[in-house]
Amino acid sequence: MAEIRTLALCVFRDGDRILLGENYDPVKQQRFYRPLGGGIEFGEHGVQTVAREMREEMGAEVANVRYLGAIENVFTFAGDPGHEVVLIYAGDLVDRSLYGRDELVFDVDQRAVWKSLDELRAGRDPVYPTGLLELIAPMPYEVLPAYQRRVADFVDAAGLRAGVESRTLDLVSEVGEVAKEVLKATRYGDAPFDTPPTWEGELADVFFSLACLANATNVDLDAALGGALAKYRARLTARGDAGSGR
DSSP: OOOOEEEEEEEEEETTEEEEEEEEETTTTEEEEEOEEEEOOTTOOHHHHHHHHHHHHHOOOEEEEEEEEEEEEEEEETTEEEEEEEEEEEEEESSGGGGGOSEEEETTTEEEEEEEHHHHHHTSSOBSSTTHHHHHOOOOGGGSOHHHHHHHHHHHHHTOOOOHHHHHHHHHHHHHHHHHHHHHHTTTTTSOOOOOTTHHHHHHHHHHHHHHHHHHTTOOHHHHHHHHHHHHHHHHHHHSOOSSOO
């Protein structure tokens, strides 16, 4: 009797490219692409599956693996019906040299290739599971504000990619550093605030952390600021107060 398989697949991104396994359906005579990973074994979490599969199939270590979502995939391959529930993750390759290679060969007749998102969206060769490109919906670097691109370029060059959870904690930590500077400068509220020499650097750390979080979640900060200002103007017009209180 046919069974429903549960898979864990991981999307590795390099700018506007993602790493995909290349496959071929002999019945359809069609090449197609799918993220790397494999079947989840009993007692194994999806994150562990990604790490194991990458290590076994490609000898590659992964880091910062984070869950993106799930896709149900009903399909036919080589004339046979299939049904999968696919957990999709994003992650980073520890070996940075792998980002500079056009393709990675594993096993005897299998390979993974870097494909641009524009090429994949053009639809010449299908990408499975269906809905993957919509799920990852990455924002191309070129549409980001210049300062977000500067941050993204620095993070990529320095190998400092991290997940949303880490970026959020970094931002909270840096805001805490700003609060500490205020407390120190005012002697815990007993004196007027006098800008300390470290103030500019602390604000820059907050700005950097915010840009990293925005990049990790595909947010254009210029557009977000425009929306916030429009919201505040509407509140001022309606009730004379820009705050969110009722």
